[in-house]
Amino acid sequence: KAGVTQTPRYLIKTRGQQVTLSCSPISGHRSVSWYQQTPGQGLQFLFEYFSETQRNKGNFPGRFSGRQFSNSRSEMNVSTLELGDSALYLCASSLTGDGETQYFGPGTRLLVL
Amino acid sequence: GDSVTQMEGPVTLSEEAFLTINCTYTATGYPSLFWYVQYPGEGLQLLLKATKADDKGSNKGFEATYRKETTSFHLEKGSVQVSDSAVYFCALSGRNNDYKLSFGAGTTVTVRA
Numbered sequence: 001k002a003g004v005t006q007t008p009r010y011l012i013k014t015r016g017q018q019v020t021l022s023c024s025p026i027s028g029h030r031s032v033s034w035y036q037q038t039p040g041q042g043l044q045f046l047f048e049y050f051s052e053t054q055r056n057k058g059n060f061p062g063r064f065s066g067r068q069f070s071n072s073r074s075e076m077n078v079s080t081l082e083l084g085d086s087a088l089y090l091c092a093s094s095l096t097g098d099g100e101t102q103y104f105g106p107g108t109r110l111l112v113l
Numbered sequence: 114g115d116s117v118t119q120m121e122g123p124v125t126l127s128e129e130a131f132l133t134i135n136c137t138y139t140a141t142g143y144p145s146l147f148w149y150v151q152y153p154g155e156g157l158q159l160l161l162k163a164t165k166a167d168d169k170g171s172n173k174g175f176e177a178t179y180r181k182e183t184t185s186f187h188l189e190k191g192s193v194q195v196s197d198s199a200v201y202f203c204a205l206s207g208r209n210n211d212y213k214l215s216f217g218a219g220t221t222v223t224v225r226a
Contacts, residue, residue: 004156033213043202043216056212090156092214099164099208100144104156 001027004105011110018079021108023091025072029058029105032067032074037088038105046089050097078110086112099111119217120205134188134220136177136203144205146170146179146186147186147214151200160188160201162192183223194222 013019013042025032034046045058049068066076072093078085088109092102120135138144141191145164149157162168163186170177175190186203204216 006156031212036213042218043214045213045215048212050212055210058213092157097212098210099206101145101147101159101162102214103159104149104205106156 004103006009006091006105006108008091008108009034009106010109010111012113013081014113015081015083017081018077019081019110020075020077021077021089021091023074023093023105023112025074025091025093026103029093029103030072031094031102032068032072033073033094033099033102034074034076034092035092035095036060037090038086043090046076048097055097081112085113086110115144115205115211115215116209117203117205117217118216119213121218122220122222124220126181126221126222127158127191128194128224128226130224132188132190132193132197132222134201134203134222136188136217138186138203138205140184140205140215142207142209143181144207146177146190147176147204147206148175148186149202149204149216151202151219153199154211157202182220195224195226198222198224 032049047057068074073095094100147162148198161172163170166181204214
């Protein structure tokens, strides 16, 4: 089976712009989660989707949003980018999400200038 | 809420040395526990997991035992190789319908030839 794929792998944006990141889960996985990884804060949970419904959201401002499509693919959007949004954004998928192994993609590295 | 406390690094070892990375957790109920590894420029890969007390997860010479009495899941490897140089993350999934992984801060391990 193909693993979790994320596009793009690298992105450079300027402050105030918005960005959309994409994630395709492992075939058959219906839960998709997003995490932000930074040197200062480590790995932080953004949100989780299952069957197009957001089931949980981390402690991030409303500028961070996401959605899931009927084929389980997911996107996350960050509006009005700030310098502090520079990070590695990781997507993970699992069958149903609770207590299961989450399989991670390679991440999208976002640099905000 | 759920949390993971992980031994701070960095850790530098010689090849064939013994590696231990301590991990303790706080969670209600019976979480699933994981060790993930991250190589430079990559996403997280599952190293091993355990889903109930006294379970031992093992993979590639690494082992960790789920100890409920001490709320610990320490990672060990008897003889490390240069290729084991990476960042190691301890994580838990609460299985309490919050659908997320809580991560430790990560431990950077460098193995010298």
